[in-house]
Amino acid sequence: MKKSISTILVLVMLSSISGCFSKASNTIKSEKKPILSITNVEKIIPNSYTELDKLPQEYSSELAQKNGDVVQVHGRDFNIEKLDNFIENYKNIKKNVADMVRITTYTYEGDAIICDLIIDSEGVKLIEDITRDNFSNAESRKRTVYKVVDICKTDTIEGISYIAKTNKGEEKFLFFQRSIIDSKLDIICNNTKVTASSNPYDYTKDSQDYKDIVNLGDNALKYMVTKFEKSKENGLREYVMAIACSEILKENTETKKWTTGREWYDNYTKANK
Incomplete structure (x- = not known):
């Protein structure tokens, strides 16, 4: 009888231990990070960049350079290597979700046009921000998101054009690196x-x-x-x-x-x- 009781106790203990391992296993699985969706990628901005909404309305070229943007002003290009590296990683499929490069160009009047290229779980998206162009019409002064299917560099005697092609067949100008x-x-x-x-x-x-x-x-x-x-x-x-x-x-x-x-x-x- 004692042997029978001992056997039952051992079985109960083994069952309890097995349950603990099972729970531990389930806990480890639940800790895996979910794949980022296209909606929450917009909120993930690398440490080197400030969210668009938090940038000043008067976004100077000096501040853009300091923030690490790709910038062209007064005949000079700054941080162009960031755009080249982003494109190279994109072409060679070395991309990581939330990788990003910000391109800031300026109108003749000196207003900032900002383009963010961001890698998300579905590929590359372009956020084009024209809200700071005070000389454009009200309808054009907005922020638009595009899905990018290709990024092209065209080299001519005048310089290099950087163009993003969207899934709707549009070609969006990104940057022109003069000779x-x-x-x-x-x-x-x-x-x-x-x-x-x-x-x-x-x-x-x-x-x-x-x-x-x-x-x-x-x-x-x-x-x-x-x-x-x-x-x-x-x-x-x-x-x-x-x-x-x-x-x-x-x-x-x-x-x-x-x-x-x-x-x-x-x-x-x-x-x-």
């Missing part, structure tokens, strides 16, 4: 320290950006000659290009026979027919 020569020409011609001068050589004097263009040699020469071919403009920019081209060609400045950039180009084309 390094155009960017440096912008910086040279917008030098506020010499804007009062009417002498183009004052813009190139002691300018590291000008030296950088000249140091590019034949590549810069070919690019600027092509720019002359495509445009009929004949202002300060063209004069600076002519100075740079002349220096690359090691032309004798003492025998200079041109007084405008366009005139230099005309002489150059005649001599190279």
